[in-house]
Amino acid sequence: MTSQIVADGGVSTAGTTGDERDLRLRSEVDQPSSPVARFTDEPLRLDSGQWLDSWQIAYQTYGTLNADKTNAILLCHALTGDQHAANTHPLTGRPGWWSEMVGPGRPVDTDHFFVICSNVVGGCAGTTGPASMNPRSGRPYGLDMPVVTIADMVRAQVQLIDRLGIDTLFAVVGGSMGGMQVLEWGASYPDRVFAAMPIATGPRHSPQNIGFHEVGRQAIMADPEWHSGRYLEMDTKPRSGLSVARMAAHITYVSEAALHRKFGRNLQDREDITYGFDADFQIESYLRYQGSTFVDRFDANSYLYLTRAMDYFDLADDHGGFLANAFQRTRARWLVVSFTSDWLFPTSESRAIVRALNGAAAQVSFMEFVSDKGHDAFLLEEPEFHRAARGFLTGAAIARGIEPPGAAI
């Protein structure tokens, strides 16, 4: 494994055994190293009609909330992200997933903004999900966890924001599944969002994307170690199933051009093909590595639940079939962002959002950035995108009457 082909997921767990890593992953589920807001007598209503009577949400904050509580930015993480956006990850020891974007002097400038990032409902990093202890049964939820939706995730975030005493968020920002949450915030809580930045996302999950998710779920459920979702009680987990799910998904996060650039048909530590099924090609070795490290930091049932939440997302369907209806009450300023080589959430999806926002006479900006990094571009070093994000937030800060990051320049 050469370092130049590690896009993400490389772990600093050398020297620890698989059992130790599993224990650490499991302890982050119920007793995370992040702050936790616990709701024991404020049940969470779910779209499925069920309720979570007793639940918790884990979050990280960066920067300082101002006296008027007008400078809070909520970051919404993607499918396999978590609340550790800009701090060292407690399990992997790697920088947070958006440390390129978030921090002092960065586009989401923690010297000026109070940044909140919480783990989604259904996740496995400290917010209630299928790996969490079910208070009714005294064992992990597994498939007894009700199915959650993007709207449920946002409803939980609203309760966290209430708990933190924040009325209106200065901005809600997120990519991919996080972008879906941004859209949901803008549609369902129009009075509580001043600026919204949905990135590399869409107003609904496409049939192609649902198909990819289904492949991942079937891989997990076909693994005998899955045990109908009860693997935690049996001290095992569907490692190979989750790993295959991650490998397949990872291909959808990059572009063909990037795969050519990074790997081509190069062979892995060998001079010639071996006429066997070992990882002859670098791309195979890379994907196997991505799969195996993912298993150390993610719960397989969580993967089922969160992919399902994305599949069920269809904002227009929630508003009489017309996407513009979803944004009728929005007063936020919007910046919609897409990347040219993203084929998971192509620019046409972002344009559909922009059309709907225009139809609702919203204040909307839209930019498509040229990148060959595929869907993952939003997580990576993309100077032009970062500059635009900074400019958008600065302009919004001026409009909001809070000290803008650009003021010192």
Place this chain on the structure above:
Amino acid sequence: MNPRMTVNPSAVGPTRLDFDVIRELVEPGTRILDVGCGDGSLMALLVGTHGVRASGIEIDPDGVKEAVALGLSVVQGDADTDLVNYPDRAFDYVILSQTLQATRAPRKVLENLLRIGEHCIVSFPNFGFWKLRMQVLLSGRMPKTKLLPQPWWDSANIHFCTIRDFVDLCAVMGVEVENAIALNAAGTRMPFQAPWWFWNLFGEQAVFLIRR
């Protein structure tokens, strides 16, 4: 006003004399859509001086980046294809500044502008300007001026018209001309009482306020 929200001086040189005229035509506190807004100079100007709520469309990604970095709402898009997505009467003024001649279907674009806005402000270079006529007459080649510096093969301008052509199109489309101003080469306004032929010969550019 934020010091960064000033106007890019390169964009307000002699080529953007129409900005001054447009500023006088726009009522303060209104909603405007600037189609082909470039780097957002005019929008920033109108936000600063008129307190308008401004939106823009620009095809060039570099222009959109500049505008968004100024805090303006600009969509990367194409006037020829994306205007259909805006609802009727969404704006008080839709501004098409020096862009009409660069559209593929100017009449369709105008139809959309008139639908989206209560009023439309259209500014364009007058191809009937005497200097252009002289260049064609004497050199036999496509004219080049300070306002239109590109050679024909490198110009985004594919649908030039004269002031008279535009007036004719307004008549055909049943459009009411509320106001019209022509500027000569020095950027001075031409006498309002002057006949169309005089404007068409001596006006280097024109600004029309129209509605339907």
